[in-house]
Amino acid sequence: MSPYLALQAETVKFRGHNGDQGEAYYARPIAAGKYPGIVVIHHLPGWDEWIMEVVRKLAHHGYAAISPHLYFREGSDSPDDIGARVRAAGGVADSQVIGDVAGAIAYLRAQSNASGKIGMIGFCSGGRHCYLTACTLSGIDAAVDCWGGNVIVDNPKDLNAKRPVAPIDLTEKLNCPLLGIFGNDDANPTADQVNRTEAVLKRLGKNYEFYRYDGAGHAFFNTWRDAYRPEQALDGWKKVFAFFARHLASAATSVAAE
Amino acid sequence: MCSYIVEKAALVGSAKGRKGWMRIDTANVYFDHPYYSTLDHVLAIDFTNEGEGGRDRVAVELSADSARALVARILAALASGEAAHEPADEPAHEPADGRPGRAITDSTAAA
Numbered sequence: 001m002s003p004y005l006a007l008q009a010e011t012v013k014f015r016g017h018n019g020d021q022g023e024a025y026y027a028r029p030i031a032a033g034k035y036p037g038i039v040v041i042h043h044l045p046g047w048d049e050w051i052m053e054v055v056r057k058l059a060h061h062g063y064a065a066i067s068p069h070l071y072f073r074e075g076s077d078s079p080d081d082i083g084a085r086v087r088a089a090g091g092v093a094d095s096q097v098i099g100d101v102a103g104a105i106a107y108l109r110a111q112s113n114a115s116g117k118i119g120m121i122g123f124c125s126g127g128r129h130c131y132l133t134a135c136t137l138s139g140i141d142a143a144v145d146c147w148g149g150n151v152i153v154d155n156p157k158d159l160n161a162k163r164p165v166a167p168i169d170l171t172e173k174l175n176c177p178l179l180g181i182f183g184n185d186d187a188n189p190t191a192d193q194v195n196r197t198e199a200v201l202k203r204l205g206k207n208y209e210f211y212r213y214d215g216a217g218h219a220f221f222n223t224w225r226d227a228y229r230p231e232q233a234l235d236g237w238k239k240v241f242a243f244f245a246r247h248l249a250s251a252a253t254s255v256a257a258e
Numbered sequence: 259m260c261s262y263i264v265e266k267a268a269l270v271g272s273a274k275g276r277k278g279w280m281r282i283d284t285a286n287v288y289f290d291h292p293y294y295s296t297l298d299h300v301l302a303i304d305f306t307n308e309g310e311g312g313r314d315r316v317a318v319e320l321s322a323d324s325a326r327a328l329v330a331r332i333l334a335a336l337a338s339g340e341a342a343h344e345p346a347d348e349p350a351h352e353p354a355d356g357r358p359g360r361a362i363t364d365s366t367a368a369a
Contacts, residue, residue, distance in 0.1 A: 044262070045293055077313075080293035084304050084315060088286045091262040149261070188261065217298070219291065226298045227291075 004029035007059045009052075014068060014107040017099025022072035024104055025052050027059035034115035036141075036248035037108030039101055040067035041122030041129045043219070044091075046083035047071060050224050051123075058121075061241055063248070064113055068104040070097055093162040097129045098136050105139070117141045117248040121240065122148060124219060128167060134178060135170035142247035144179045144240055147218050149188035151197055171200050177207040179243040181236045183216030183229070211239050264288045273305040273316040282316075284308045292319045301325035 009027035016022045025047070028035060038058050042051040047069040058065035070092055074082045086092060105118055119142040122130030127148020134143035145151070153159060153166035178201070182194045189197070194212060201208045213220065213232040220229040221236060267285040274280075282305045292300040300319040306312045320328065 045291060075313075080317070081313075081315065083293065084286070084317065085312060087262060087264055087288065088266075088284075088304065088306070088308070088312060090264075224296075225291070226296045 006030040016103040017096045024066050024068040026066045027055045028064035035064040036115045036117040038063045038065045038119040039104045041126035043124035046079040048079040068100045101133050132167040135173045140176045146181045152193045180210040182212045183220045185217035275316045295319045
């Protein structure tokens with residue numbers, strides 16, 4: 001694959017859940033043509049610089065990528081202060097996240113560069129949101145769950161008004177291919193929970209691929225963390241891009257710039 | 259792991275943040291991924307005033323060992339500090355300027 005070296009990246013406005021106007025980080029190749037869209041669902045700490053690097057990385061590989069700021073309703077502040085307030089309030093409601101992701105998808109589809117194919121990738125709580133959204137929204141062509149914890153909820157008391165349903169219980173409605181990336185040393189999800197998730201996907205005949213990495217725990221793609229594992233992350237990203245290439249290519253997609 | 263688990267402590271106190279001193283009524287305490295530290299997990303404490311909206315905070319991120327050591331030092335400081343500030347049995351002495359006062363104990367000698 002030849003990289004798309006000429007990119008444009010910026011903060012844009014989008015309409016999320018309930019029509020609320022929020023901000024999103026949007027990056028895409030500049031060259032004229034049609035590109036598959038990918039929604040990047042950020043992790044629990046928030047809409048931070050690492051997530052924006054991921055958005056640009058996807059654009060570098062030929063995608064129109066957008067990451068909606070799921071905490072935009074908290075106002076403007078540093079990502080860590082906003083993330084702390086959201087945590088103190090018990091997080092954001094699943095219904096709101098699904099609505100915001102739907103709004104980001106609508107934004108991508110409305111662009112003149114849209115090929116018509118839509119993928120999603122989420123990290124940490126974003127991985128869980130990705131799984132949940134792939135079981136809820138239609139019109140998604142590929143979903144990538146990177147170490148999403150709490151897809152399986154072993155303690156029913158962990159369900160609440162904001163997160164009323166365990167995503168695993170919605171698996172029957174999963175309507176697109178799913179890629180899962182997990183570190184075997186992760187505490188949430190544990191290797192056992194990943195195995196149990198896979199068992200449900202297999203039982204329901206879903207199109208999925210799971211990759212598990214030894215010597216890696218949670219967030220091992222994140223170059224800003226001590227958890228970063230370069231060897232495992234390089235392989236994981238190869239899996240992600242191969243998966244997106246298989247499921248998001250279309251006749252309308254631009255040929256990679258030579 | 260990333261979780262929404264937060265232990266909340268109701269507080270009476272104050273903290274100095276980016277806007278100066280503020281009253282605090284809550285400490286949000288959690289063990290999870292940090293924002294600033296490069297550690298994989300930290301014991302994070304956000305001192306805030308939720309009664310006033312909780313928008314400002316004084317944030318701390320500590321390793322687990324540091325947090326446990328801090329707990330021990332907090333308890334030690336309370337024990338020695340409260341002992342040092344126990345009301346003295348001897349009567350208050352008259353300072354040189356004639357104002358009524360109290361006997362002052364040099365608590366540093368006990369450290």
